[in-house]
Amino acid sequence: MMLPETVENLIRQGLACSHLEVAGDGQHFEALVVSAEFAGMSRVQRHQRVNQTVRAQLDSGELHALSLKTHTPEEWSARG
Amino acid sequence: MSRDVQKEVHDLVTSNPVVLYMKGTPQFPQCGFSATAAEILKRCGVDFVAVNILLDDEIRLAIKEYANWPTIPQLYIKGEFVGGCDIMREMYQEGELQKLLEGVGA
Numbered sequence: 799m800m801l802p803e804t805v806e807n808l809i810r811q812g813l814a815c816s817h818l819e820v821a822g823d824g825q826h827f828e829a830l831v832v833s834a835e836f837a838g839m840s841r842v843q844r845h846q847r848v849n850q851t852v853r854a855q856l857d858s859g860e861l862h863a864l865s866l867k868t869h870t871p872e873e874w875s876a877r878g
Numbered sequence: 879m880s881r882d883v884q885k886e887v888h889d890l891v892t893s894n895p896v897v898l899y900m901k902g903t904p905q906f907p908q909c910g911f912s913a914t915a916a917e918i919l920k921r922c923g924v925d926f927v928a929v930n931i932l933l934d935d936e937i938r939l940a941i942k943e944y945a946n947w948p949t950i951p952q953l954y955i956k957g958e959f960v961g962g963c964d965i966m967r968e969m970y971q972e973g974e975l976q977k978l979l980e981g982v983g984a
Contacts, residue, residue, distance in 0.1 A: 841965045842947075849948050856948040863911060863949060865964050 799824040800861055805852060812851025816871050825862040832874045844868040883940035892957040895982045896926035899941050900951040904928050911963040915951040918970045924979045955982060 805827050806820040817832035829848070836844045845866050855861035869877075891897045896919065902908030904916040919926050931938040931950055942948055945959040953960045955978055960966070969975035 841968065842959060842961050845961065845965065846946055853948065867964070867968075 800827075800855065802827065805829070805855075805861065805864070808855070809848060809851045813848060817874060826865070827861065827863065828865040828867075830867045830869075832869045832871055834871055836868055836870045837872075841868070881936060883936045884944060887937065887940050887944045888957075890927070890929070891954040891959075894927045895956055896924055896979065897929065897954040898926050898951055899929045899931050899937075899954075901930070901932050903930050908932060909950070911949075912951045915953060915963050915966050918966050918975070919953075922970070922976055922979050924982065955979065 800822070801824075802820045802822050805822065806818060806829075809815065809820070809829060809831065810818060813831070813833055814835060815831055815833045817830070819830040821828050831844075831848055835847065839847065845868065848866055848868065849856060849864065852861055852864060856864070898904075898915060898919060900907060900909075900912035900915060902912055904920065907913035907916055916928065929937065931941065938950070941950070941952055945952055947959065947962065949962055951963055951966075953962070953966055960975075960978070961969070966975060969978070
């Protein structure tokens with residue numbers, strides 16, 4: 799079992815985010831991540847970058863799934 | 879002789895145009911994310927090779943390492959790792975997946 803706040807903290811510690819929302823039921827989580835680091839990265843690379851911050855929890859099975867939406871600050875503000 | 883699972887994965891994804899590693903089968907998926915991934919490919923009308931990783935623990939571990947991707951499902955097109963369920967859904971919604979699958983041995 800993990801709390802959304804725990805997942806949020808792990809992501810925030812591992813990646814500079816300008817916006818971050820995490821929701822989940824203890825095993826399955828969804829995160830919306832906005833980071834300037836994503837510029838020039840493919841979707842796969844962006845997800846790999848975020849997954850890296852919770853790698854230990856994914857490997858141990860404590861975190862079963864992390865569904866991601868990733869944007870750069872420019873992409874995010876363009877969404878209005 | 880020990881098994882070279884990295885080579886097995888490499889050989890399979892490079893010798894088949896579309897490969898989906900999933901939990902269960904397209905008919906009987908064992909996880910919601912795998913079910914969605916298989917459904918997206920069906921809607922794209924493409925033939926694909928589905929590998930049920932629940933039947934082979936060595937392959938399950940090998941693909942995580944192969945793609946540097948910690949979760950299942952995993953989609954490969956022409957040997958390239960494309961992504962998991964979220965990326966497939968996003969690409970499908972934006973028509974990118976259909977484009978990528980055009981003319982791929984369907």
